[in-house]
Amino acid sequence: xxxxxxxxxxxxxxxxxxxxxxxxxxxxxxxxxxxxxxxxxxxxxxxxxxxxxxxxxxxxxxxxxxxxxxxxxxxx
Amino acid sequence: xxxxxxxxxxxxxxxxxxxxxxxxxxxxxxxxxxxxxxxxxxxxxxxxxxxxxxxxxxxxxxxxxxxxxxxxxxxx
Amino acid sequence: xxxxxxxxxxxxxxxxxxxxxxxxxxxxxxxxxxxxxxxxxxxxxxxxxxxxxxxxxxxxxxxxxxxxxxxxxxxx
Amino acid sequence: xxxxxxxxxxxxxxxxxxxxxxxxxxxxxxxxxxxxxxxxxxxxxxxxxxxxxxxxxxxxxxxxxxxxxxxxxxxx
Amino acid sequence: xxxxxxxxxxxxxxxxxxxxxxxxxxxxxxxxxxxxxxxxxxxxxxxxxxxxxxxxxxxxxxxxxxxxxxxxxxxx
Amino acid sequence: xxxxxxxxxxxxxxxxxxxxxxxxxxxxxxxxxxxxxxxxxxxxxxxxxxxxxxxxxxxxxxxxxxxxxxxxxxxx
Amino acid sequence: xxxxxxxxxxxxxxxxxxxxxxxxxxxxxxxxxxxxxxxxxxxxxxxxxxxxxxxxxxxxxxxxxxxxxxxxxxxx
Numbered sequence: 255x256x257x258x259x260x261x262x263x264x265x266x267x268x269x270x271x272x273x274x275x276x277x278x279x280x281x282x283x284x285x286x287x288x289x290x291x292x293x294x295x296x297x298x299x300x301x302x303x304x305x306x307x308x309x310x311x312x313x314x315x316x317x318x319x320x321x322x323x324x325x326x327x328x329x330x
Numbered sequence: 331x332x333x334x335x336x337x338x339x340x341x342x343x344x345x346x347x348x349x350x351x352x353x354x355x356x357x358x359x360x361x362x363x364x365x366x367x368x369x370x371x372x373x374x375x376x377x378x379x380x381x382x383x384x385x386x387x388x389x390x391x392x393x394x395x396x397x398x399x400x401x402x403x404x405x406x
Numbered sequence: 407x408x409x410x411x412x413x414x415x416x417x418x419x420x421x422x423x424x425x426x427x428x429x430x431x432x433x434x435x436x437x438x439x440x441x442x443x444x445x446x447x448x449x450x451x452x453x454x455x456x457x458x459x460x461x462x463x464x465x466x467x468x469x470x471x472x473x474x475x476x477x478x479x480x481x482x
Numbered sequence: 483x484x485x486x487x488x489x490x491x492x493x494x495x496x497x498x499x500x501x502x503x504x505x506x507x508x509x510x511x512x513x514x515x516x517x518x519x520x521x522x523x524x525x526x527x528x529x530x531x532x533x534x535x536x537x538x539x540x541x542x543x544x545x546x547x548x549x550x551x552x553x554x555x556x557x558x
Numbered sequence: 559x560x561x562x563x564x565x566x567x568x569x570x571x572x573x574x575x576x577x578x579x580x581x582x583x584x585x586x587x588x589x590x591x592x593x594x595x596x597x598x599x600x601x602x603x604x605x606x607x608x609x610x611x612x613x614x615x616x617x618x619x620x621x622x623x624x625x626x627x628x629x630x631x632x633x634x
Numbered sequence: 635x636x637x638x639x640x641x642x643x644x645x646x647x648x649x650x651x652x653x654x655x656x657x658x659x660x661x662x663x664x665x666x667x668x669x670x671x672x673x674x675x676x677x678x679x680x681x682x683x684x685x686x687x688x689x690x691x692x693x694x695x696x697x698x699x700x701x702x703x704x705x706x707x708x709x710x
Numbered sequence: 711x712x713x714x715x716x717x718x719x720x721x722x723x724x725x726x727x728x729x730x731x732x733x734x735x736x737x738x739x740x741x742x743x744x745x746x747x748x749x750x751x752x753x754x755x756x757x758x759x760x761x762x763x764x765x766x767x768x769x770x771x772x773x774x775x776x777x778x779x780x781x782x783x784x785x786x
Contacts, residue, residue: 256365259390276353276395277428277473289408292369292392293444314411314475316444319428321353323390332517335542352505352547368521368544397505399542429580429625441560445596466563466627468596471580484669487694504657504699520673520696549657551694581732581777593712597748618715618779620748623732636745639770656733656775672749672772701733703770 255290262325263288271296272324273315279303283313292317331366338401339364347372348400349391355379359389368393407442414477415440423448424476425467431455435465444469483518490553491516499524500552501543507531511541520545559594566629567592575600576628577619583607587617596621635670642705643668651676652704653695659683663693672697711746718781719744727752728780729771735759739769748773 255263266285273281273296280303283296294317299310331339342361349357349372356379359372370393375386407415418437425433425448432455435448446469451462483491494513501509501524508531511524522545527538559567570589577585577600584607587600598621603614635643646665653661653676660683663676674697679690711719722741729737729752736759739752750773755766 255367255369256363258363259365259369259371262363262371262390275473281474287408287410287414289411291407293407293411295411295414310474310476312477314414314477316469316472316474317392318394318470319473320392321351321395322357322386322392324386325388325390331519331521332515334515335517335521335523338515338523338542393544394546396544397503397547398509398538398544400538401540401542427625433626439560439562439566441563443559445559445563447563447566462626462628464629466566466629468621468624468626470622471625483671483673484667486667487669487673487675490667490675490694545696546698548696549655549699550661550690550696552690553692553694579777585778591712591714591718593715595711597711597715599715599718614778614780616781618718618781620773620776620778622774623777635747635749636743638743639745639749639751642743642751642770697772698774700772701731701775702737702766702772704766705768705770 255288255292260290263294263323266325269326271326274321274324275319276321277319281310281313281315283310286312289317292320292323331364331368336366339370339399342401345402347402350397350400351395352397353395357386357389357391359386362388365393368396368399407440407444412442415446415475418477421478423478426473426476427471428473429471433462433465433467435462438464441469444472444475483516483520488518491522491551494553497554499554502549502552503547504549505547509538509541509543511538514540517545520548559592559596564594567598567627570629573630575630578625578628579623580625581623585614585617585619587614590616593621596624635668635672640670643674643703646705649706651706654701654704655699656701657699661690661693661695663690666692669697672700672703711744711748716746719750719779722781725782727782730777730780731775732777733775737766737769737771739766742768745773748776748779 271285282302283299286295288294295314297312299313301308347361358378359375362371362373364370371390373388375389377384423437434454435451438447440446447466449464451465453460499513510530511527514523516522523542525540527541529536575589586606587603590599592598599618601616603617605612651665662682663679666675668674675694677692679693681688727741738758739755742751742753744750751770753768755769757764
């Protein structure tokens with residue numbers, strides 16, 4: 255992960271992000287930490303795929319499963 | 331990502347690019363940043379697969395999911 | 407695995423964690439050790455997929471099969 | 483990409499090449515640049531799979547999607 | 559493979575271990591050697607998948623096919 | 635690719651080799667060059683899968699698609 | 711490939727080994743050479759999958775297609 259992208263992720267710590275995974279699942283949670291492999295830890299994580307919500311608690315998600323991360327608007 | 335390709339990507343910052351993904355999805359957005367792994371951030375991203383448009387907002391997309399990036403013409 | 411994530415994993419040694427695997431299996435066990443590839447060893451491991459429990463004993467699980475690790479709450 | 487192969491690719495800059503992709507698609511375009519990962523940029527790219535032609539414009543294609551590159555004859 | 563995990567594997571040399579593979583096969587054998595990629599050699603190996611036992615003799619198994627290794631209890 | 639294998643490949647330059655690919659295709663051609671990733675270039679390449687022959691001309695084939703390379707006998 | 715495993719492979723040069731591949735094929739041949747990626751060359755190779763024998767001659771097989779290598783008994 256390059257520096258610019260690392261900065262963007264840093265700006266979103268303690269904010270709620272949305273993860274779209276390669277297995278088509280969608281996970282939402284409060285970003286705590288991340289590393290250069292895009293491994294990241296979330297608090298209050300929830301699997302919100304298929305119009306159902308399953309509580310996952312605190313999770314460590316491996317970066318290589320991620321398709322994309324939706325970030326909250328800078329202003330909001 | 332080699333230097334020539336990095337330069338091309340740099341020339342397309344703040345322009346709208348089209349991403350064709352390995353999962354057959356197509357995503358469009360305004361290129362903000364990228365790194366050597368082709369991880370990239372988009373503003374105003376939209377999933378435009380299957381003749382539907384779904385707003386994604388600001389996203390960070392992992393480079394290893396990308397098949398190809400369509401770039402706007404240099405002149406336009 | 408970055409330092410912050412390594413610290414989080416260290417804090418969960420000798421605690422029961424839940425592993426969601428890329429093959430859709432779920433494994434539960436007592437975290438003993440891990441390395442930077444997220445290879446980890448569990449005591450008293452159980453496969454708890456599909457509402458069945460199969461005892462696995464002490465296992466070494468390769469990190470590249472992991473989707474996510476659910477960690478116990480810090481306070482509990 | 484080794485030096486001999488890099489030289490061959492260099493000799494084909496500004497020539498039309500044909501890409502056979504791992505997803506069974508075929509793409510044709512004018513080779514502009516490439517790097518050691520076989521990431522390459524094409525002008526006037528077209529998807530010519532399945533007896534249909536779809537214009538793609540200028541694209542950056544990730545090398546890890548490539549099966550083979552057909553190069554024009556040296557003499558022609 | 560980190561040092562702690564390497565130590566655990568070392569403690570299980572000349573013991574019978576059970577390998578669960580990514581292709582859903584299960585292999586049992588006497589651990590002889592391993593390397594940092596989790597490539598390992600087994601004596602008296604047997605494929606015990608699907609309630610059948612097929613003798614494999616001495617095998618070298620590539621680590622990237624492994625899902626998990628079940629280790630005998632420390633005490634036993 | 636280790637030195638011994640590199641030597642073997644070098645001995646087969648300008649000879650016709652047969653490539654069995656991971657996608658079950660079979661390609662035949664005159665070996666021109668190769669690199670340590672087993673990327674290789676062929677002249678007069680032909681796809682000879684499924685009892686059909688399709689001319690491919692000069693191709694650069696990415697090594698990670700190769701299952702095995704059949705080499706002509708040393709003596710012949 | 712670690713040193714111990716390399717030694718084992720060295721001890722099996724010029725012996726007949728059996729390769730189980732990730733695509734479920736089985737190949738038998740006389741081990742000539744190998745490198746640290748487990749790329750290996752075989753003489754008199756045969757595909758013996760599905761109770762049929764197809765002669766392959768001298769082949770170079772990419773290591774990343776290998777599931778396991780069955781080695782002849784040390785004594786025999």
